[in-house]
Amino acid sequence: MDTTTRFSAGQRRLHWLVFILVAVAYATMELRGEFERGTLARTLMVQTHFWMGITVLLLLAPRLWLRIKRGVPPIAPALPAWQAAIGGLMHWLLYAFLLVQPVLGMMTVWTDGKQVMLPFGGLVLPTLMAPNAELAHTLEDLHGTIGEAFYWIIGFHIVAAIYHHFVRKDDTLRRMG
Numbered sequence: 001m002d003t004t005t006r007f008s009a010g011q012r013r014l015h016w017l018v019f020i021l022v023a024v025a026y027a028t029m030e031l032r033g034e035f036e037r038g039t040l041a042r043t044l045m046v047q048t049h050f051w052m053g054i055t056v057l058l059l060l061a062p063r064l065w066l067r068i069k070r071g072v073p074p075i076a077p078a079l080p081a082w083q084a085a086i087g088g089l090m091h092w093l094l095y096a097f098l099l100v101q102p103v104l105g106m107m108t109v110w111t112d113g114k115q116v117m118l119p120f121g122g123l124v125l126p127t128l129m130a131p132n133a134e135l136a137h138t139l140e141d142l143h144g145t146i147g148e149a150f151y152w153i154i155g156f157h158i159v160a161a162i163y164h165h166f167v168r169k170d171d172t173l174r175r176m177g
């Protein structure tokens with residue numbers, strides 16, 4: 001396998017796994033409204049949302065470690081400096097999202113006086129914040145706003161990948177494929 005012109009296998013696996021987890025985290029929140037409060041289906045949606053997000057957070061550590069260790073393979077043909085700079089900025093913004101969004105989610109649950117429960121096991125994550133209804137509201141709003149904003153940013157990321165592959169016809173997407 002060519003590791004000099006592609007992201008390493010670990011980086012590629014993590015990228016696509018996290019993509020799926022983020023998509024499911026979004027989908028469960030979009031779909032939860034279809035189910036009445038208090039029903040099993042609604043609880044399952046919300047719990048799945050929590051656990052997708054927490055898994056994203058856990059996977060961020062090995063992902064960043066690989067990113068630092070393995071770096072980024074060059075794109076051929078090379079990008080103009082300004083495009084490479086925007087790409088780099090976008091990628092760090094996406095990494096920041098993968099850190100901040102799950103943390104805000106957990107903080108929302110804790111300050112709302114609730115617990116993050118491990119599905120089916122009855123185990124509970126340690127609650128690191130005291131209940132505070134006002135703060136819970138603010139955090140939930142922020143979590144919601146960032147969630148909305150990243151529809152656009154992730155959308156831009158996907159459009160950029162399509163542009164590179166089909167319009168510019170470089171190897172940006174193949175490096176991650």
Ligand code: HEM
Binds near residue numbers: 103
């Ligand atoms: C990649 C990770 C995550 C993404 C993309 C994400 C995204 C979202 C979105 C789009 C909403 C809907 C906001 C709205 O309808 O106004 C939401 C709500 C929420 N999220 Fe997350 N979230 C993530 C992780 C988490 C985690 C880890 C937790 C907690 C453990 C969490 C807890 C919540 C809560 C409590 C709500 C409000 C639920 C409700 O109104 O019933 N989120 N999230």
Ligand code: HEM
Binds near residue numbers: 019162
């Ligand atoms: C259909 C969906 C997606 C496609 C086609 C896609 C495509 C790509 C491609 C081609 C790269 C390499 C870019 C480069 O090196 O210049 C990349 C990198 C990256 N992607 Fe995605 N992506 C998708 C979804 C996502 C999602 C949902 C996230 C996270 C929210 C994400 C986060 C990242 C990050 C952080 C990098 C930077 C890698 C690095 O340079 O360290 N991607 N993506």
